[in-house]
Amino acid sequence: MTAITLDGVATATAVKTELAARITALKAQGITPGLGTLLVGDDPGSRSYVAGKHRDCAEVGIESIRVDLPATATDADVRAAIDELNANPAVTGYIVQLPLPKGLDEHAALEAIDPAKDADGLHPTNLGRLVLGIEGELHSPLPCTPAGIVEMLQRYNVPISGKHVTVVGRGLTVGRPLGLLFTRKGLDATVTLTHSRTVDLAAEVRRADIVVAAVGVAHLIKPEWIKPGAAVLDVGITRVQDEETGKGKLTGDVDPAVASVAGYLSPNPGGVGPMTRAMLLSNVVDAAERALTR
Numbered sequence: 001m002t003a004i005t006l007d008g009v010a011t012a013t014a015v016k017t018e019l020a021a022r023i024t025a026l027k028a029q030g031i032t033p034g035l036g037t038l039l040v041g042d043d044p045g046s047r048s049y050v051a052g053k054h055r056d057c058a059e060v061g062i063e064s065i066r067v068d069l070p071a072t073a074t075d076a077d078v079r080a081a082i083d084e085l086n087a088n089p090a091v092t093g094y095i096v097q098l099p100l101p102k103g104l105d106e107h108a109a110l111e112a113i114d115p116a117k118d119a120d121g122l123h124p125t126n127l128g129r130l131v132l133g134i135e136g137e138l139h140s141p142l143p144c145t146p147a148g149i150v151e152m153l154q155r156y157n158v159p160i161s162g163k164h165v166t167v168v169g170r171g172l173t174v175g176r177p178l179g180l181l182f183t184r185k186g187l188d189a190t191v192t193l194t195h196s197r198t199v200d201l202a203a204e205v206r207r208a209d210i211v212v213a214a215v216g217v218a219h220l221i222k223p224e225w226i227k228p229g230a231a232v233l234d235v236g237i238t239r240v241q242d243e244e245t246g247k248g249k250l251t252g253d254v255d256p257a258v259a260s261v262a263g264y265l266s267p268n269p270g271g272v273g274p275m276t277r278a279m280l281l282s283n284v285v286d287a288a289e290r291a292l293t294r
């Protein structure tokens with residue numbers, strides 16, 4: 001058996017096409033959605049992610065506002081930039097690119113974001129709403145990677161309700177909120193949230209109908225661990241040296257041999273990454289639509 005590829009590039013394109021129509025409608029009502037990014041320091045990975053987000057915006061007709069601070073910025077500099085983004089009416093949503101350089105207070109930065117403009121869904125108020133399951137009128141942004149994972153599974157009609165999901169990794173942006181999302185009413189999965197102190201990771205992965213690997217350990221997830229037919233989503237990223245060319249390249253958490261056991265495989269790159277970016281755009285459009293009805 002060879003797994004069906006969960007194609008993040010194609011799925012993100014479909015999401016973006018739908019968003020473009022909503023953006024046109026917003027503009028007809030005099031609102032142009034705008035995404036702000038705050039990038040601190042000169043990490044090449046972060047730079048390239050932020051550049052990608054601005055390209056995405058241009059593609060769908062979202063205005064983008066870019067704020068860059070040097071690696072020498074202080075917590076007060078970061079706070080001042082956040083206050084400006086909060087006050088700027090052209091910014092309907094924005095993100096503070098993580099991680100911040102060592103020594104800066106990430107929690108303080110996330111907390112300073114206006115929750116109504118939080119395009120990442122990582123403000124404590126919005127994470128709290130995820131815990132509370134508040135939807136409808138007040139509905140708030142979901143963290144982009146978890147939202148992208150669920151969106152992709154749904155668009156491929158992979159069953160979630162009643163299924164067992166094993167999430168590998170408990171980080172703020174993926175694992176922890178993903179457990180909350182999958183167990184929400186309406187999705188109704190059973191979740192095992194694993195981490196570096198999990199005693200028998202192989203056994204936890206073996207019971208899963210859906211495996212999400214988000215730890216950043218290259219090729220950690222082995223084919224012998226996978227229940228035949230399971231959906232496997234590779235989210236982790238490690239920069240490694242290509243043995244033949246000596247060049248740096250990106251490698252996921254999932255051993256490529258998993259493709260011969262899994263029913264569905266979301267590759268990395270080309271899987272959840274593009275979906276994360278599409279969900280960021282979606283959060284910005286949602287926020288602009290909510291602002292219209294307030």
Ligand SMILES: Nc1nc(=O)c2c([nH]1)NC[C@@H]1CN(c3ccc(C(=O)N[C@@H](CCC(=O)O)C(=O)O)cc3)C=[N+]21
Pocket residue numbers: 048049052095096097098099120144145250268269270271272273274275276277
């Ligand atoms: N506040 C904040 N929000 C984030 O959402 C956030 C962040 N900080 N910090 C870093 C991580 C990482 N992240 C990625 C998004 C897209 C791809 C992506 O599209 N990757 C392409 C490959 C891109 C390439 O080749 O460089 C792919 O998977 O196909 C990857 C990684 C968002 N993050």
